[in-house]
Amino acid sequence: MSCRQFSVVPLLAVVATLTxxxxxxxxxxAQSFGVExxxxxxxxxxxxxxxxxxxxxxxxxxxxxxxxxxSQFRGTQFGFSxxxxxxxxxxxxxxxxxxxxxxxxxxxxxQPGSALGNIAVTQDFSxxxxxVTWGAGLLSGVGLGVNYMDDPNSNGSVASLLGLxxxxxxxxQMTERMSVGAQMVVTTAVLDGPFSGLTAATTAYAxxxxxxxxxxxxEHTTLGMYWMTKQSFRFEDAVRLSVGGGAFSAVQDIHMDLxxxxxxxxxxxxxxxxxxxxxxxxxxxxxxxxxxFGAIWSDQFVLQTGLQYEVSRRLRARLGYVYAExxxxxxxxxxxGGIIPPDGLPAIQYLQSQLPAINEHRLxxxxxxxxxxxxxxxxxxxxxxxxANDQFGLSGVDVQSYWAAAGLSWRFGRGACERxxxxxxx
Numbered sequence: 001m002s003c004r005q006f007s008v009v010p011l012l013a014v015v016a017t018l019t020x021x022x023x024x025x026x027x028x029x030a031q032s033f034g035v036e037x038x039x040x041x042x043x044x045x046x047x048x049x050x051x052x053x054x055x056x057x058x059x060x061x062x063x064x065x066x067x068x069x070x071s072q073f074r075g076t077q078f079g080f081s082x083x084x085x086x087x088x089x090x091x092x093x094x095x096x097x098x099x100x101x102x103x104x105x106x107x108x109x110x111q112p113g114s115a116l117g118n119i120a121v122t123q124d125f126s127x128x129x130x131x132v133t134w135g136a137g138l139l140s141g142v143g144l145g146v147n148y149m150d151d152p153n154s155n156g157s158v159a160s161l162l163g164l165x166x167x168x169x170x171x172x173q174m175t176e177r178m179s180v181g182a183q184m185v186v187t188t189a190v191l192d193g194p195f196s197g198l199t200a201a202t203t204a205y206a207x208x209x210x211x212x213x214x215x216x217x218x219e220h221t222t223l224g225m226y227w228m229t230k231q232s233f234r235f236e237d238a239v240r241l242s243v244g245g246g247a248f249s250a251v252q253d254i255h256m257d258l259x260x261x262x263x264x265x266x267x268x269x270x271x272x273x274x275x276x277x278x279x280x281x282x283x284x285x286x287x288x289x290x291x292x293f294g295a296i297w298s299d300q301f302v303l304q305t306g307l308q309y310e311v312s313r314r315l316r317a318r319l320g321y322v323y324a325e326x327x328x329x330x331x332x333x334x335x336x337g338g339i340i341p342p343d344g345l346p347a348i349q350y351l352q353s354q355l356p357a358i359n360e361h362r363l364x365x366x367x368x369x370x371x372x373x374x375x376x377x378x379x380x381x382x383x384x385x386x387x388a389n390d391q392f393g394l395s396g397v398d399v400q401s402y403w404a405a406a407g408l409s410w411r412f413g414r415g416a417c418e419r420x421x422x423x424x425x426x
Contacts, residue, residue, distance in 0.1 A: 033302050033324070034287055034357055035144045035161060036258060039064040040364075040383070041116050043081040043407030047366020047381035048306025049320025051279040053265025054214060054224035057308060057318075057368070058379060059409060060118045063137035063167050065263055065281075066212035066226040067181030070133040070171035073122040074413070081379070081407025086113035088400050089146055091353050093154075095394035099342030100196040100242045102350065105153035109146040111160070116140040118407070131173035141165035141187060142258070146354050155242065159194030159354040160201070161256075163187050169210070177216040184209055191235045191254060194354050195341050197242040204233040208258070220270040228261040232291070241342055255338040257290035259299075275310040287327065292337030296352045300327045308368075316368035318381065326358045328390060349393035356397045359388040377409040 032040065039045035042064065044057035052061035055072065059079040062069045089109040096103055120137035142163025148154035169183025185208040192201040212226030233256045241249040267279040283302035287293050306320035331348040334340055341347040366381030387400040 032143055033283065033300065034259070034285060034293065034297065034327075035142050035163075036261075036285075037064070037116070037139075037141055037143060038283070041081075041083040041085070041140065041403065041405050042118060043079075043083075043379035043381055043405050043409075044318065044366065044368055045306075045381075046083070046383060046403075046405050047318035047320060047364055047368075047379070048279065048308060049304040049322045049362070049364050051265065051267075051281050051304045051306040051320065053212075053226065053263045053281040054222045054279060055265075055267035055277070057277075058407065059122055059135070060120045060137060060139060060407070062122065062135060062171075063120050063139055063165075063169070063183065064141075065210075066214065066224045066265070067169045067183040067210050068171050068179045068212040068214045068224065068226070070122055070135045070169060070181050071124075071131075071173045071179040071214070073133060073135075074124050074126075076121070076123050076412040077409065078121045079407055079409040080117075080119050081405055082115065082117045083403060083405030084113055084115055085143070085403040086401060087111065087145075089356075090398040091146075091148065092396040092398075093350065093353065093394070094396075095346045095350055097196070097343040097347055097350060100347060100350075101155035102157065102196055102343075103153035103155075105148070105151045107148045107151040107154065109148060110150055111145040111147040114143060114145070116143070116405075133171045133173075134169075135171075136168040137165070139165045139167070141185075142189060144355070155196050157194075157196055157354065158192060158199070160192040161189065163189040163258075167210075178213065180211075180213045182209070182211050187231060187233075187258075189233055189235075189256075191233075191238060191256065194351055195239050195241060195254075195339055196347075197249065198240040200238060202235040202238040202254075204235045204256075206231045206233045206258075212263075220274075221266065221268045224263075224265040224267075226263045228263070230260040230286075230289070231258040233257070239339065241339070252339060255291040257292070257294075259286045259290050259293075261285045272309070277308040278305075279307070280305040293355070295333040295336040295348065296329060296331060296355060297357055298327045298329050300357075301325065306364075314370045316370070318364075318366040318368065320364040320383075322362045322364075324360050324362070326360060326388070326390065328352060328356065328358060328392065331392065346393055346395075350395045352392040353395035353397045356390060356399055358390045358397070359385045359399055359401075361386045372408075375411045377411070379407050379409070381405045
């Protein structure tokens, strides 16, 4: 059986059109969408604005979006990368929240930058006559963080959320042109805050599924799409609200969801004799249907677009741009994550200033060095999110950030019937 032979299944693909998009500001992970990173901290995709739905350029990105793209990685491939995200968040709070103990203050968040890591491995089973690729990944999936503990009028206001994704999945080459894939992800999340009161860094776990497909329209153009299920967490005994110093409040659970997400992408390398790869993705995230974030954010569209130019056989240059709409809503609900904070609507607006998804524009760039050593590639990327500010009642915020990532990828042709052009020994 050849590597590409298998049963025939019809085409399923959608292509992107220009649309408004969204993102989050600088928290623990400034370049995320809402609080989710997707491929923005991956070493190659990060330089292209996180584009990865149709044709990812690093193995990690097959685990942050479309699982069908696993089939594009032949033989055995392993990627290891790390990055740093650095925020600047300033709050100007004129709201007085007597029950929560919060007064007027201006401060810069003392939350430090974040070191983020991503590891992934794939194995193609074509040598056994199966058009299947398996993979597993350990990835930084969620990031958020502000800290105003230094200002006494903040009454210890802090918001911190970290999430680590452990995922595994399969992709099947259904026809010469079409692949389908599925993944299961287990996320360990740690939440501290964001409500004023006695809080604890509380851990919760949740499952999530990803399902996707890719289709090669011709030898130059690939379409991709995927669906990511909603993910629900329950942080037990996470907060005792500051009512009477906590004496009149019971310990409460915080409910938090990560949204159902849909992604569409296109990639094309027809121009400049195949040396120029152009790609765009659209993501749609249903924040309005989530606990906690649904009270302060609207649904988001994300438009990512990027290019990669092959300067030489070994050197690639990358550039990316993302447009993101401001997704903050005019707060009306007095409940967030199952919690009714004291002081009513001003308390919800103050919460919005701690979770401000307001930045609309970002740029990124990077380089890739193929065969830095035989079968070993190096990728570097940097990015920045332009300054933005917004006002929520009497609470205002200003946000900007930058980030950088680097990674190594190892490519082995062993085990594949389509061997990669690298030596088995060196």
